[in-house]
Amino acid sequence: MNNDKSFKNAWVKSFAVVTLAVGALAQVDAPVMAQDETITLRMQRYTGTEEDKIFQRYVDKLSEASDGRIKVNIFRGGELVPNDQMFGALRSGTLQMIYGYGGYWGGQMDTAITESGLPLAWTDLEEAKELWNERGLGELLANNYEKMGVHYTVPVFGGKFDLLSKEPVESLEEMSERKIRATPSVAAVLEKFGVSTVYIPPQEFYIALSTNAIDGLIYGGPYDYSVLKLNEIATDYTNLNMLYPGFVDNVLINKRVWDKIPEDLQNVITDVTAEWADYRHQKFVEWNEAAEEEFTIHSLPDSDQKRMTEAAQSVWDAEAEKSDTAAEAIEMIRQMAKDKGRLE
The missing domain is CATH 3.40.190.170 (Bacterial extracellular solute-binding protein, family 7)
Known part of the structure; x- marks a missing residue:
């Protein structure tokens, strides 16, 4: 479904919103350290208003697990940059984090399309997890992203196809x-x-x-x-x-930003993101099971x-x-x- 993601969400991005957002992105290369040592990160996802609740859970869990030291401001698809430009914006430091899909940057990274999902590459969740966790694909992707100045957290396995x-x-x-x-x-x-x-x-x-x-x-x-x-x-x-899973998303962080985050908070981000990714996949399962009766x-x-x-x-x-x-x-x-x- 590599060509579908650009159409997955039907919201319209206005020029005025993008113009205001660009002005807000003047200084985002490093996490903002407040006097109380709170780290504030700006993140864009490719999804729209229909997923506000599930992403708010991610924000809340990060804050809770870090005792309020991690604050993530999440913007919807296209609010800061067009979705197909998120990866470039992340690498340059314009964005600090993204919730993305490799199909968007298939022309910029040699493993992006493979990561997002090829026909018959895996046929159930257990195969996908084995591929990432036991056969080395997760490590290969992490190393490849690192070469491009990006920290790869965990895969976010999607729904049916x-x-x-x-x-x-x-x-x-x-x-x-x-x-x-x-x-x-x-x-x-x-x-x-x-x-x-x-x-x-x-x-x-x-x-x-x-x-x-x-x-x-x-x-x-x-x-x-x-x-x-x-x-x-x-x-x-x-x-x-x-x-x-019919597609695999990811949560990526600018490597320069990641390296400036204290190790204990890096661990919080990794653990919370992994838990949230499992939760998100389970929601796909529940939504599909509920709709099957139709x-x-x-x-x-x-x-x-x-x-x-x-x-x-x-x-x-x-x-x-x-x-x-x-x-x-x-x-x-x-x-x-x-x-x-x-x-x-």
Whole structure:
């Protein structure tokens, strides 16, 4: 879903707000140390007002765990800089922290797209955690970010990424009879099975489905489809086992800023961020479970998952060609797929 994040949130950014924000960013390279030794950090996330509550929990937990010594001011998507410029702003010191998604800076960092999620790279939460924590991907990403002047905290695993269709789909053969909206990386896999694909942005989903311009789409989970009110026109949901978690976000901190934070508060930030990331993922789980009752659930057979994994190798190889580091990350993913029996 690498091309979807820029459309995930429908809010509009006004020039006036950005102009005021730029003025407010004149001095943000280092954490602000008040006389009581409180550290104030300015952070931007890519999400909008719908997630104010969950991010306020993060702010509150940091303050509580640090006895009030850490204060984070979080700005919504686009309020300070456009979302696709957050990473550059973080590296320059214009932003001190960001809640981001590697797909936004795929052209600036060789492992960003791999980090955010490639088709069939992992198929359940346990695989993703094993890849990050045991097979070395988390350490590789942290080292790669550090080379770019950025401190990587923890991955934030997202929600589902499956098929919504107007008619039941329970095999790749049945999918080949439909016209499916998909991102380019997913399309590269599905087209090998004769599936006709097209890319359209989320704001066009409802009209495209209702006018039969498309028969289905791969975008998110039951919660995402329900929020977009697509359940009014399509109620067949197919678990693809193509990518779960369907995306991986992150919390990043400017390295110069990080190095100036006392070690005890660095530990607070790391621990609280890890706890909050788990909490955030669990909310995705709860939201999707609550929305499932609005759909008829189907699944592809395990044999189709293996076929798709083989087909995804060209997508993986394209990422591996970006650099030796990218190739190392892909090799971790490929070896895990072999160990799990998804790849010969």
